[in-house]
Amino acid sequence: MTGLLADHNVEGHVDRLINVLIAAGYDEIWCSLGLTVESCRSLGLPETIDDRSIWTLCQERGLSLITANRNNDGESSLEAAIRNGGPADLPVYTLGDADRIMNDSGYALAAGISLLEYFLDCESNPESVLGCGRLFLPKNPV
Numbered sequence: 114m115t116g117l118l119a120d121h122n123v124e125g126h127v128d129r130l131i132n133v134l135i136a137a138g139y140d141e142i143w144c145s146l147g148l149t150v151e152s153c154r155s156l157g158l159p160e161t162i163d164d165r166s167i168w169t170l171c172q173e174r175g176l177s178l179i180t181a182n183r184n185n186d187g188e189s190s191l192e193a194a195i196r197n198g199g200p201a202d203l204p205v206y207t208l209g210d211a212d213r214i215m216n217d218s219g220y221a222l223a224a225g226i227s228l229l230e231y232f233l234d235c236e237s238n239p240e241s242v243l244g245c246g247r248l249f250l251p252k253n254p255v
Contacts, residue, residue, distance in 0.1 A: 116149035117206075118171050120180035121160050124152045126214045127179055130250075133218060134225040146232050151176060164191035168198075168205070177203045179228075179250075181211040200244035206231070209249050223251035 119127040127150060134143050153160065158167065168191055171178045180191070187193065195205060206228060213220045227250045234241045242248065 115175040116151060116177075118151045118153070118156070118167070118174075118176040118178050120167070120178060121153040121158075123179060123181050123208060123211060124154075126181070126208060126211055129214055129221055130225040130228060133221045134229065137222055137225075139225070139229060142229055142233075146229075146236075148232065149176075163189045165189040165194045167191075168194040171205075172198075172202055175203070177206055179206040179208070181208050195246045198244065198246065202244055202246075204231070204242050204245050204248045207247050207249050209251060209254055220251070223253075225250075227251040227253075 117127065131143065131150070134140070153162065153167075156170075158170070165188070167178060170176075178191075191205065195202075208214055208224065210220070214224060215221075230252070231242055231248055235243070
């Protein structure tokens, strides 16, 4: 796993998660992971890219998608891509409450810590997150 891809509608949310983590003293842990953080714009992807295409691109490039949600409408939906995935597929991280990430620092910190925990778990025990489909941030709603 090389990094994260922030879905086009949560780029600011991902920036906020990282900034809250750093401000709370988790900067060494975050930096030690050596993750790249990409956006649809940085990869030259159109905002209209379908869910399956973005999921496939993430799997090919070793990026975990972080999103607020994507639809469950048909075979090109994110949910269909996840269901048809395999045991080595990277997870999709889904923000439980995207608006709250932007407006509640405690909630944003809890989501950021959950993200760190998932990545640390993956480093030490990849089977703990690979192939699991969708993981929510934060793990335990606050």
